[in-house]
Amino acid sequence: MEAVTFAAVQTQTPDFWEYVIAGYAFATVLIGGFVIRLVRRGRNLARQVPPDKRRWL
Amino acid sequence: MTSIDTGLRAAPKTVDAPTPAPIGTGSRGSRILGVITLALTGLGVLYGLVISPPDANQSNAARLLYIHVPSAIVAYVAFGVTAFASIMVLWKKTETWDLIAASSAEIGIVFTMVCLATGMLWGRPIWGVFWTWDARLTTTALLLVLFVGYVALRRALAGNPNRAKWCAIAGIFAAIDVPIVHESTTWWVTLHQGQTVRLLGESQIGGTMLFSLLIMMVAGMCGYVWMLIIRFRVAFLAERVDETAFDAAIAERRSEAEKSRAVPTIATSEAQ
Amino acid sequence: MAVSGDDRVGLDQLDADGEPPEFDLTPREPRPSDSGARGGRNRRRWIAAVVLLVVVAAAAFLVTKALGSATDYFYQADQAVAHRSDLGTQRFRVQGTVANTPSAAKLTENSQKIEFQLAANGVTVPVIYTGSDPPALFARCEPVVIVGHWQSKADDAPFIGTQIIIKHTESYTAEHADRMKSDPECRVTPS
Numbered sequence: 001m002e003a004v005t006f007a008a009v010q011t012q013t014p015d016f017w018e019y020v021i022a023g024y025a026f027a028t029v030l031i032g033g034f035v036i037r038l039v040r041r042g043r044n045l046a047r048q049v050p051p052d053k054r055r056w057l
Numbered sequence: 058m059t060s061i062d063t064g065l066r067a068a069p070k071t072v073d074a075p076t077p078a079p080i081g082t083g084s085r086g087s088r089i090l091g092v093i094t095l096a097l098t099g100l101g102v103l104y105g106l107v108i109s110p111p112d113a114n115q116s117n118a119a120r121l122l123y124i125h126v127p128s129a130i131v132a133y134v135a136f137g138v139t140a141f142a143s144i145m146v147l148w149k150k151t152e153t154w155d156l157i158a159a160s161s162a163e164i165g166i167v168f169t170m171v172c173l174a175t176g177m178l179w180g181r182p183i184w185g186v187f188w189t190w191d192a193r194l195t196t197t198a199l200l201l202v203l204f205v206g207y208v209a210l211r212r213a214l215a216g217n218p219n220r221a222k223w224c225a226i227a228g229i230f231a232a233i234d235v236p237i238v239h240e241s242t243t244w245w246v247t248l249h250q251g252q253t254v255r256l257l258g259e260s261q262i263g264g265t266m267l268f269s270l271l272i273m274m275v276a277g278m279c280g281y282v283w284m285l286i287i288r289f290r291v292a293f294l295a296e297r298v299d300e301t302a303f304d305a306a307i308a309e310r311r312s313e314a315e316k317s318r319a320v321p322t323i324a325t326s327e328a329q
Numbered sequence: 330m331a332v333s334g335d336d337r338v339g340l341d342q343l344d345a346d347g348e349p350p351e352f353d354l355t356p357r358e359p360r361p362s363d364s365g366a367r368g369g370r371n372r373r374r375w376i377a378a379v380v381l382l383v384v385v386a387a388a389a390f391l392v393t394k395a396l397g398s399a400t401d402y403f404y405q406a407d408q409a410v411a412h413r414s415d416l417g418t419q420r421f422r423v424q425g426t427v428a429n430t431p432s433a434a435k436l437t438e439n440s441q442k443i444e445f446q447l448a449a450n451g452v453t454v455p456v457i458y459t460g461s462d463p464p465a466l467f468a469r470c471e472p473v474v475i476v477g478h479w480q481s482k483a484d485d486a487p488f489i490g491t492q493i494i495i496k497h498t499e500s501y502t503a504e505h506a507d508r509m510k511s512d513p514e515c516r517v518t519p520s
Contacts, residue, residue: 185464
């Protein structure tokens, strides 16, 4: 089996697309989910606060 | 923090004249920033996934860099802002700084999670392992845990008059890990590589790949500022809701009484 | 003016007396939609306290980890040779570049067994790796970290590897340049 060397390992280098897609999808879901929850919570709370108390800073 | 202040005044002229209630926490300033962030992120993803070339050695796995590095930078900045705001809490003792500290910490947690996840998804094909206990990875995991603890502490101390002070101390303490994470690859031997993009000296990346990375960094920072604005407003509103819960309850009962005057037969016993 | 139970007095009457308007002030269960309301707060505070406890334990674990193995993640091949007698046959990680030697790797039919030379700072270590498939990037001239142990304390004993991790550099390049081949360690000829 001397003939099987590193070259054999090297030639079949995959393109890793599945990891890339998983990474981008995870970031989208996590950040997107956070943002959507934030906006919804803001809308819900804004309704409960009288206008005269709605100063931000 | 001036950007937070752009065009947000919703103070009514008179109390009697009902001003149109804002639908949410958006303002002109935040909406413009939101659109810029979305446009930059779209462009960044286009560059990251399509236009930039695959790496000579890592093939497409290099594309994870365009999320991994910007999310790490945003997390550093977010926790840095928490530390700064926490110092201001101890100094100025204002609610505003307390809410900024809390808001920024939460965003930092989200981006640390993104950083860790993309790092693991890069590590599996390139290193051969999802995770290993080297100094960079260990201190980053610690950073996440410390700030989850910070948020848990805020919740646990809800209603405590000294909450702002204790959380400020915790926030400053947790943020000490930020420079440790950043310097971990130079202080100790790590599996994690050193800095690719350097402000001083030669960067280990160039051309379209560097451009893609820079777009995502700018998009990440815009996104952070946008999230901080909105998260701060949500926190501010939540405080007002808490504060006015009693007043609101009184007003509600008053209006019920008004109704029962119109229809006197409705008794209040069913409400008990 | 006392208002008791069922014997309610009309509001008109109260207003006429100049008293504040009377209405139902009995406490009620907060609705679940009331975020930040007093009711759910106690339970949430308890959950938060438990989370806090778990977090403190996790932080303590990570600090121990950081102060322990994480700060000296690997020995370079030359350091591993220098500390051979101290290390004995205990497990540790060794880092180096896979030497550019022909037929350095052998795969047997039954199990993955790869033999190669690991070089760092001019010192070469023979490695015998047995285990699952090495990472896709494993190749000659690639910097790697090998998890394993010295076979014995003997000076010529090989390093028995059980896991191969690629030590990737921070450089990103689009060209298919043979940057690895320019690594000086790659010119090391095994002894």
